[in-house]
Amino acid sequence: MYSKFFNISPDKQERILNAALKEFAQKGYEKASTNEIVKEAEISKGLLFHYFKNKKELFLFLYDYFVEIIMDEFYSKIDWNERDLFIRFRDLIVLEFELMKKYPDIFNFFMAAYHEESADVKIELEKRNKEILVSSYQKLFTDIDTSKFKQGIDINRAINIIIWTMEGFSNEQQKKGKFRTVDQINMEEILSEIDHYLNLLKTSFYV
Amino acid sequence: MYSKFFNISPDKQERILNAALKEFAQKGYEKASTNEIVKEAEISKGLLFHYFKNKKELFLFLYDYFVEIIMDEFYSKIDWNERDLFIRFRDLIVLEFELMKKYPDIFNFFMAAYHEESADVKIELEKRNKEILVSSYQKLFTDIDTSKFKQGIDINRAINIIIWTMEGFSNEQQKKGKFRTVDQINMEEILSEIDHYLNLLKTSFYV
Amino acid sequence: MYSKFFNISPDKQERILNAALKEFAQKGYEKASTNEIVKEAEISKGLLFHYFKNKKELFLFLYDYFVEIIMDEFYSKIDWNERDLFIRFRDLIVLEFELMKKYPDIFNFFMAAYHEESADVKIELEKRNKEILVSSYQKLFTDIDTSKFKQGIDINRAINIIIWTMEGFSNEQQKKGKFRTVDQINMEEILSEIDHYLNLLKTSFYV
């Protein structure tokens, strides 16, 4: 599967990958044009369909390919020894920011994929349980130290509240246009604001 | 502006409005077909473009039109005398559920608009500060009773945490497919879960 | 159905009909190019699909349309009072030759349709029991005078033999290239040969 593609020169692989990534990230699945992709990648029309039998397969290939790359790097860098929920969370956010800075196109692509409405692709995307980073925090808090929580607090719901707070904050930043594209993030400022929220929640949930 | 449209028979206005609403709600901006809209509304192709100079204007008109309708009803039904944050919030959610049940097509349209990626329309949508209900809770908590909060708690951030928790919960429901379309909501069950979260937060933030 | 098409100017109707007829007749369903059709008919690409939702519908429309025209003319010109099998048959053949001379393109189209292998269209063609002239002689001999036949002769099978002899003869002419296209028929010569065959069979089957 896709062995054809992996056998060509790495340079050409990269050109195709990047061209497709950019096009899908910018325009979404439906509006992305295979014509633009081949033009940008400087390959012929037929060649793209020689590697990927149709647009959908190309899209899903890209998705799987980059999910694996990002996830590998992500999981390998997590400090699993840190069992304090809030510290762990903060670490994850910092890590995510770093990855976003390193691979902005990939993250833009993931966001496009996450919001994809096209029936063609949506179902396939949902089948894949490798959910993208943005919405997969839940698994990352299984071995957390629960001894610090106030009695009577439902820890799973508490974790959800923290996650959703972070997501909500992040969405708001996006809406404000604070980081229209991934590369314009003012990390200091944002981290400081995140710490305010994390502290507020820590005060609330910890003894 | 749009005076042409408002001068035709209310029956025809409604047919056009509903046809367009449904089409955009189902397929999103890009994939929505003006052909389908005129067919459903039983008007000619030319007429649609006589009223609205292009697809984008039609979409944005619909948006503004229905935002106003929904907002009017929403604001008029809020009990502004209830100043307890959590009660106010719960009231708002119940109210929103009621409206969703009453105008499911409109809410499906809003959701489609909220997730719209199409560059054409996204920018225009962002310009409008009448943000859609889903994400506009912030303004609704200006006159809240702050005396019940624990000392040292930043109330604005606390409100955001509540809002984002509710949004995150709602998104998760959608992802689970619990309410694929607006009309299949199990209100009892969801309200009960919402109350768990609200109580957890109340315990955390109130004295 | 197809009212759109019938409402345009007869001149344009004819241009489209003829262009499509010629293209399908020459290249068969699959290889016929809608591009060529619109070029020949001097209309835009979109317009063809405005009238006929796809290539298949265009093809089947042509088929039904011309079958009706030819059949109407054919049946209206048959002398139903002539009840002698061989005279009737000869009349029909002469009539068919006349029609082929009058509408050569249509007959070329029918022959293409008759041999059409494309699954897309074959099934639809088979559904239509209006079989094309070439293969529908059977119905034309229901009221024949059977008193002249030798005793013991199965009349239905005898009729089949006559039909198949005529068809076989006709196919052989085509194979020999004697009438590569419909308009080059040497009617005298062919009729004379046909009469030989009919006489041979008449001698065999009649008392």
Place this chain on the structure above:
Amino acid sequence: MYSKFFNISPDKQERILNAALKEFAQKGYEKASTNEIVKEAEISKGLLFHYFKNKKELFLFLYDYFVEIIMDEFYSKIDWNERDLFIRFRDLIVLEFELMKKYPDIFNFFMAAYHEESADVKIELEKRNKEILVSSYQKLFTDIDTSKFKQGIDINRAINIIIWTMEGFSNEQQKKGKFRTVDQINMEEILSEIDHYLNLLKTSFYV
């Protein structure tokens, strides 16, 4: 000519031959895909075009190759001592049925070739006077015993009538779908009906 092809291993020859035969038989010349052929034959794209300079040559090579095989077997099995027209004819039909059962793919290919409309190939096919079995009976009745015919009967035309009757009957069976593919023939039933026709003609033509 084709010496390249005949020098490779018989196993590979056979794979290529069978793959091409099947593809052309199923889809006809135009729609047959060289991609499918090389995939099925497990050879590379380039190799196919190394042996046969293009699709057309491959097709015509197949045709010549299999016509020869079938014809050799056919002619070698005819009982040339049987000089009665009707017995000879019946023998031929039985022989043909046997071959069709033995080599169904080849016969399906012949039928596809016989109906081929593609201009590219049609002309070449017509040039070859090795006509395929189905339509080449004529040569098989040169040494027939003519003494049994009624006086005044043109024997060549009589033979044609028999041939065309058989062909017509066979075509009708196909149209009825009685043998959609070669392997589902109910030989008993068909032979019985054939005998009816042969007897009718025998009674008519013999003294």
Place this chain on the structure above:
DNA sequence: TATGAATGAGAATTCATTCAT
């Protein structure tokens, strides 16, 4: 011999928008 990457014209179809009537 053998490979399979690469080509690029051409296929059918869609669609927002215009404009003469």
Place this chain on the structure above:
DNA sequence: GATGAATGAATTCTCATTCAT
């Protein structure tokens, strides 16, 4: 106001054939 015929660029995808390796 109202019609709907007309446009044509853009879409995804196919395929026989070539050629450097």
